[in-house]
Amino acid sequence: MDQSITKQRARGRLSREMIEDAAFEVIEREGLSGFSMRKLAAALGCEAMSIYHHFPSVAHLHEALIDRLIGALEVPDAGLPWRQRMRVAADDFRRIGREHPAYSTFIVTYRMNSPTCLAWLNGIIGLFKDGGFDAERGARLFRAVGYYLMGAVLDENAGYSRGPSAVNTVSDDQLARDYPNVVEAGRFFGAAEFDKTFELGLDMLLDEMERLRDGADISRPSGKV
Amino acid sequence: MDQSITKQRARGRLSREMIEDAAFEVIEREGLSGFSMRKLAAALGCEAMSIYHHFPSVAHLHEALIDRLIGALEVPDAGLPWRQRMRVAADDFRRIGREHPAYSTFIVTYRMNSPTCLAWLNGIIGLFKDGGFDAERGARLFRAVGYYLMGAVLDENAGYSRGPSAVNTVSDDQLARDYPNVVEAGRFFGAAEFDKTFELGLDMLLDEMERLRDGADISRPSGKV
DNA sequence: AAATGAACCTTACACTGTAAGTTGTCAAGC
């Protein structure tokens, strides 16, 4: 009994911020699926139920974590060139994933509708409007670029390059023999190649958006389907 | 005791195929997080542990499910125009998500390295090579387009448009007042708009790839950063 | 000094995946 009090004292009183800090640590250490209120409590030196005094449920805790990540972002300044503003916004989101790899699958899966997240989304959508697109174009481009971003964060942090997850794994020999294209392309799938690949795709989308804005009509540029 | 036997008999003996069928159903009915071996067993009219005779773990079961989805795909025929082959391949993957919305977050999260999945990936990477790109370009474009695809499947089936997940929800009044861009753009976020939005983004990437292939240099087309 | 209420703990419940051991069923060999 004295022990638990000592343990408590050693850490001081709990606070939402402390709990959030520890949650980020436990998630990265144990993985997203290995995260639990009991492990979080152990990391904090308290009992699991004590956390419920500060967050009524894990869902509330997760919301606070997401809010902290998104809340730290700011929509790139209107003084900058448009293309650069887009790039900064994309990099911001991508950096969150890189700094919280184990949490990234949750981040891209999360439906952002807390006030904090809505404020950021509102600013980013405004960024598309600033690009000179009408409401419909802006909305669709926002989503299309968002798809690319979310997929990138997901794949860079939880994807193929992070090692196998399938149960029936394939040997290197078999890989070389039966899936030569995978092996050949695989040279450019490592983490060291992420930036260059991401830039390529982002530039493609940005180029095309500028073309769109400058009056070009999208789709079948050479009469093809 | 007689009851359980009767129950068993009514369904016949278990098979991997039966279990997989039921698994898809239970996942869609209960949601991915609501899926469990016990609920699956209940749907099959057997005990949870009986499933373990056919699949040694849930991970093995999931692999079989993914294999069935991916294994049903075939790489678009080389007789078709390249752009159309890309489009068909993208639509194939996207259709899987649409037909298994509750499972889609697992699909995009899953690291495909079973033989079945590798075979499909190998074919798709070959498709990029057929587009006239060298190994590096092909590899990077494969990933970039993959990002877009995965993000689209994720967002269309588990994203914002599927309803709120945050705990602190925002009223419509507050939404209209504080996040006007979100409301305005939201008109184009519904499921009815998915196809058009997806096509826009896919066309952008395809256009840019054809431009790339035809010798144009990517990035900063107008000298911008 | 008494009362209040926040902060934390204890216990308990329904759920999860699955390891280990047991029973029921049925086909092959004698």
Added chain:
DNA sequence: GCTTGACAACTTACAGTGTAAGGTTCATTT
């Protein structure tokens, strides 16, 4: 026809999960 063996299903049990309900401690206010 009986026995044997294998397979498929069941039963039980365990360690883990989120969290509801209620108990305890202690600083602060009155």
